[in-house]
Amino acid sequence: MRVSVVTVCFNSARTIRSALESFFAQDHPDKELVVVDGASTDGTLAMVEAFAGEDLTVMSAPDRGIYDAMNKGLAAFSGDAVGFLNSDDRFKDGQVLSRIAAALKAADIVHGNLDFVSDHETGAVVRRWRSSAFRKHCFAGGWMPPHPTFYVRRAVVEAVGGFDLGYRTAADYDFMLRAMEFYDFRTTFVDSTLIDMRYGGDSTAGLRAYLRGNLEARRSRRTWLNAGIVDRAFFAKPLSKVTQFVTR
Secondary structure, eight states, X not given: OOEEEEEEESSOTTTHHHHHHHHHTOOXXXXXXXXXXXXXXXXXXXXXXXXXXTTEEEEEOOOSSHHHHHHHHHHHOOSXXXXXXXXXXXXXXXXXXXXXXXXXXSOSEEEEEEEEESOTTTOOEEEEEOOOOOOTTGGGGTOOOOGGGOEEEHHHHHHHOSOOTTOSSOHHHHHHHHHHHSSOOOEEEEEEEEEEEETTSGGGSSHHHHHHHHHHHHHHHHHHSOOOSSOHHHHHHHHHHHTTBOOO
């Protein structure tokens, strides 16, 4: 199975090398990396092109934001399945894509666990996102999988379509909700930590970002699940993050 990984970036020279190295360290033999660059000016593109090879496709042009860039990646990947690796994240170890490919043999959608780290040099864990198996209607109760661990077969992309550019931070949530709640795709939970996510990105940058994301997620549920103005997930989704923080 050919597994495609899409990485979108813009002026990411400070962090993207770690992401690229973690992809090329994967032991899965049939893989592809699609880098969608938003016309960076800081040397990002030169850093990416230094990894040139048959496993790498590079696109560079101005875009309308991260989800527009991600849609470009969905239109360009050549594999049997696809997922996303953020430019400031990295795979947990060299066997992640092999575990994902193995799970996709009997499933259309797979997801796993994720660690938030303060940096990739020390790997110090700030939060541990431990997911669980999907059950129908669980989005209404505040459940969601970590999007960086979310890999789908091509048929899922063809059925669901792309990311909704009407969302600023929750288009990934909206995509996963539609994929899992409205189709009979086979889903599998890989009970393994797949991604180290650097803490402090757009989706974790303080209270304002959490509030904006929660309001957008509510809008998605109101659109697709007929949720009320205030539903259970509005409180349960952010509260679930509290238990993820590591105490020492």
